Amino acid sequence: MHLLKLESVSRDFDVSRPWLNRVIERQPRRLLRAVDHVSFALSKGETLALVGESGCGKSTVARLIARLYAPTEGVIEFRGRRLQMIFQDPYASLNPRWRVRRIIAEPIQILKTKDRVAELLTQVGLSPDDAERYPHEFSGGQRQRISIARALAGEPDLLICDEPTSALDVSVQAQILNLMAELQERLGLTYLFISHNLAVVSLVADRVGVMYLGRIVELASASELFARPRHPYTRMLLDAVPDLGMSGKPRTPVAGEVPNPLAPPAGCPFHPRCPHANPRCQAEVPRFTDGVACHAVEEGRI
Amino acid sequence: MILEVEELTVQFPTRRGTLTAVDSISFSIAPGEVLGVVGESGAGKSMTGLAVIGLLEPPGRIAAGEVRLEGRRIDHLPHEALRRIRGRQIGVIFQDPLTSLNPLYTIGQQLEETILTHLPLGRTAARARALSLLREVGIPAPEARYRNYPHHFSGGMRQRVVIALALAAEPRLLIADEPTTALDVSIQAQIIALLKRLAAERGAAVMLITHDMGVIAETAQRVAVMYAGRIVEVGPVRDVIHAPQHPYTVGLMGSIPRIGSQKNRLVQIDGAMPRLNAIPPGCAFNPRCPRRFERCLAERPELLAAGASRAACWLHAPA
Amino acid sequence: MHGARISLGVGLASVAFALLLGVSLGLISGYLGGRLDALIMRIADVQLSFPAILIALLIDGVARVALPTERHDDIAIPVLVLAIGLAGWVHYARTVRGSTMVEKEKEYVQAARVIGRRPLAIMIAHVLPNVMGPVLVIATIHIATAIITEATLSFLGVGVPPTRPSLGTLIRVGNEFLYSGEWWITVFPGAALVILVLSVNLLGDWLRDALNPRLR
Numbered sequence: 001m002h003l004l005k006l007e008s009v010s011r012d013f014d015v016s017r018p019w020l021n022r023v024i025e026r027q028p029r030r031l032l033r034a035v036d037h038v039s040f041a042l043s044k045g046e047t048l049a050l051v052g053e054s055g056c057g058k059s060t061v062a063r064l065i066a067r068l069y070a071p072t073e074g075v076i077e078f079r080g081r082r083l084q085m086i087f088q089d090p091y092a093s094l095n096p097r098w099r100v101r102r103i104i105a106e107p108i109q110i111l112k113t114k115d116r117v118a119e120l121l122t123q124v125g126l127s128p129d130d131a132e133r134y135p136h137e138f139s140g141g142q143r144q145r146i147s148i149a150r151a152l153a154g155e156p157d158l159l160i161c162d163e164p165t166s167a168l169d170v171s172v173q174a175q176i177l178n179l180m181a182e183l184q185e186r187l188g189l190t191y192l193f194i195s196h197n198l199a200v201v202s203l204v205a206d207r208v209g210v211m212y213l214g215r216i217v218e219l220a221s222a223s224e225l226f227a228r229p230r231h232p233y234t235r236m237l238l239d240a241v242p243d244l245g246m247s248g249k250p251r252t253p254v255a256g257e258v259p260n261p262l263a264p265p266a267g268c269p270f271h272p273r274c275p276h277a278n279p280r281c282q283a284e285v286p287r288f289t290d291g292v293a294c295h296a297v298e299e300g301r302i
Numbered sequence: 303m304i305l306e307v308e309e310l311t312v313q314f315p316t317r318r319g320t321l322t323a324v325d326s327i328s329f330s331i332a333p334g335e336v337l338g339v340v341g342e343s344g345a346g347k348s349m350t351g352l353a354v355i356g357l358l359e360p361p362g363r364i365a366a367g368e369v370r371l372e373g374r375r376i377d378h379l380p381h382e383a384l385r386r387i388r389g390r391q392i393g394v395i396f397q398d399p400l401t402s403l404n405p406l407y408t409i410g411q412q413l414e415e416t417i418l419t420h421l422p423l424g425r426t427a428a429r430a431r432a433l434s435l436l437r438e439v440g441i442p443a444p445e446a447r448y449r450n451y452p453h454h455f456s457g458g459m460r461q462r463v464v465i466a467l468a469l470a471a472e473p474r475l476l477i478a479d480e481p482t483t484a485l486d487v488s489i490q491a492q493i494i495a496l497l498k499r500l501a502a503e504r505g506a507a508v509m510l511i512t513h514d515m516g517v518i519a520e521t522a523q524r525v526a527v528m529y530a531g532r533i534v535e536v537g538p539v540r541d542v543i544h545a546p547q548h549p550y551t552v553g554l555m556g557s558i559p560r561i562g563s564q565k566n567r568l569v570q571i572d573g574a575m576p577r578l579n580a581i582p583p584g585c586a587f588n589p590r591c592p593r594r595f596e597r598c599l600a601e602r603p604e605l606l607a608a609g610a611s612r613a614a615c616w617l618h619a620p621a
Numbered sequence: 622m623h624g625a626r627i628s629l630g631v632g633l634a635s636v637a638f639a640l641l642l643g644v645s646l647g648l649i650s651g652y653l654g655g656r657l658d659a660l661i662m663r664i665a666d667v668q669l670s671f672p673a674i675l676i677a678l679l680i681d682g683v684a685r686v687a688l689p690t691e692r693h694d695d696i697a698i699p700v701l702v703l704a705i706g707l708a709g710w711v712h713y714a715r716t717v718r719g720s721t722m723v724e725k726e727k728e729y730v731q732a733a734r735v736i737g738r739r740p741l742a743i744m745i746a747h748v749l750p751n752v753m754g755p756v757l758v759i760a761t762i763h764i765a766t767a768i769i770t771e772a773t774l775s776f777l778g779v780g781v782p783p784t785r786p787s788l789g790t791l792i793r794v795g796n797e798f799l800y801s802g803e804w805w806i807t808v809f810p811g812a813a814l815v816i817l818v819l820s821v822n823l824l825g826d827w828l829r830d831a832l833n834p835r836l837r
Contacts, residue, residue, distance in 0.1 A: 068734055083735070085735045087728040088728070089728055094729050095729040095750075096751065097751055098747075107736045
């Protein structure tokens with residue numbers, strides 16, 4: 001049984017000019033399709049990562065699941081009892097006027113709050129005394145630990161992590177990622193991990209979904225995706241990751257930039273940048289079959 | 303050598319005492335070479351860059367040391383002289399392309415202004431040069447985009463314009479402070495390749511400041527690792543990455559996730575970089591170092607020979 | 622001293638009223654947005670096109686017509702508070718609305734929504750403490766303005782009843798004696814007014830800094 005299931009979920013945002021301006025300037029309404037028919041399922045204990053560059057819709061998907069937005073189309077089914085979220089910015093995700101104790105205890109309304117808060121703080125590697133302090137007294141990495149403690153307070157079944165380490169230094173990131181892995185093992189957590197960093201994703205994820213302009217273009221197990229990427233965009237992304245190993249292998253230069261999401265290309269949204277595009281790609285949107293949405297793959301061309 | 307920095311120290315006097323952001327560092331960059339300066343937040347790498355260009359905000363100041371550009375000292379020059387050098391001989395690329403360009407002027411105007419300020423060219427020649435620069439940095443159809451404003455460009459394109467601006471007066475030294483951090487990974491790759499090519503073609507020296515070791519691996523020939531205001535290791539990129547000699551560098555390399563790595567836990571350095579007002583005596587890294595011994599707590603190590611690199615660590619003291 | 626007490630009392634009361642009304646409307650407007658926001662802001666815009674004194678005079682005039690003459694003196698002070706308060710809520714509303722719209726997008730508010738707290742709880746417990754800073758500053762300046770407005774109204778004769786004079790009334794009464802040698806009847810209440818207003822402003826600055834946890 002799946003813990004979370006998304007079926008053909010889409011979300012539009014109205015980015016039209018204000019009503020008065022539109023009437024005077026005779027402009028039509030403009031809708032931004034941030035998420036376009038996204039479907040996937042998540043099982044208990046698993047870590048599913050959504051990767052993509054800015055504007056691909058991965059953060060919007062996270063917020064849709066967290067019920068911060070409602071889907072314009074499609075169904076989101078959550079079979080667990082509670083879900084929680086960790087955010088990217090360690091400086092904006094904690095209320096600067098609240099003490100740590102109150103921040104962490106917010107999801108819970110049970111009697112033994114003080115003990116539970118102390119327990120959670122220890123679990124995330126901080127001291128119970130930190131409960132009385134204010135967020136600005138902590139570093140970025142420590143604040144993320146507080147966010148994690150808050151998220152765990154409600155004993156969630158699903159934890160949505162929106163770029164939890166992107167704003168942190170690399171050594172602090174290592175601490176937080178190790179902590180999250182340890183907590184997952186110990187508490188049997190399920191993670192939906194949003195990131196633009198493929199290397200981090202290769203470390204934490206069991207399965208990976210690659211997003212481009214609101215669509216999932218490839219969905220596979222982590223080992224499969226990194227060893228045998230199928231979609232041309234996935235290949236391009238992997239090629240673009242700087243090669244720390246310095247193996248000196250030749251890399252295909254990356255072409256073009258992400259198009260304006262308000263005016264996406266017809267057919268497959270990736271076709272202007274794709275080295276394998278043919279006339280069918282320019283006209284027809286590829287269906288998502290067998291884990292990938294690509295005509296070239298479907299036709300056996302690559 | 304185009305840039306020589308000797309025993310540079312940057313300090314901030316505050317009410318509670320003097321803070322030392324950069325503590326007696328020395329390095330040099332040859333023509334055509336890219337030196338990576340890598341470190342985490344608070345390590346002092348941006349401060350170093352600002353000190354070299356002379357853009358330190360008071361009360362921060364260069365308290366000791368020398369900065370020499372092509373043999374001539376520049377750290378003690380008055381504002382006006384430094385300003386002229388800044389545009390002409392030193393080009394700067396900052397992290398955020400959105401704020402590096404003036405939103406009220408077209409990119410053509412901004413390019414022309416820089417060119418006319420520093421080179422003895424007429425208007426027409428300046429415009430021609432601006433267009434050729436835009437072409438070089440890969441802006442398609444530069445004539446058409448000449449009259450566009452910065453907000454008409456995407457992030458990657460804007461950064462290319464910033465690079466064009468930095469190169470406009472044919473500088474000898476290019477300082478890039480986190481030039482790709484605000485960009486998507488696919489654009490990052492393009493910008494890195496561009497920087498590398500342009501620097502090599504012009505024989506300019508590049509100081510590439512970043513926290514991203516991957517970018518350094520792709521772009522630089524040598525790298526200096528900074529920690530708490532000091533250089534703890536410096537050497538050829540290949541050696542520092544594959545055979546780090548300083549325990550901090552070892553920890554840093556181990557904590558970087560890599561695709562294809564078999565391990566599922568990262569190396570973790572416990573604790574955090576000390577704040578400027580709480581730097582421990584002796585080696586600044588000693589509280590977090592798994593290999594520390596007595597000498598580390600007492601004496602601050604100099605950069606000692608360690609294989610092909612140099613590391614500020616007593617483990618490499620000659621026997 | 623009695624006059625000063627009444628001036629201060631009216632000033633504080635009307636500011637408290639304006640603050641409550643303005644902050645509440647600003648929070649609701651900024652957090653909920655949509656048509657409600659548009660409505661509240663249009664009312665605010667309309668009201669801003671009238672000078673505060675005129676609005677206060679209008680409300681006072683309406684009250685006088687609506688209520689029987691014997692009650693005038695009793696009602697005078699509450700009506701005055703209402704008038705000055707209603708004239709002044711807009712500044713709070715606008716500032717709070719702007720700050721609310723900024724804070725609303727911050728992740729700690731989104732975290733509270735994910736946790737499942739109700740909008741009202743989020744507005745009061747999370748957003749309000751973070752938008753109150755500028756409100757205190759406005760309030761102290763407003764107390765000063767309110768005291769002066771009350772003084773003006775009383776000077777014009779439409780404020781507090783003569784049975785319970787405020788500083789404004791005293792200034793007015795003293796004005797008539799200004800040229801007959803007893804200048805101090807006007808000048809002393811005037812000086813008292815200035816000192817009162819200045820103290821209130823300084824208190825407000827101190828209060829705002831004292832309540833900022835970051836400066837502790």
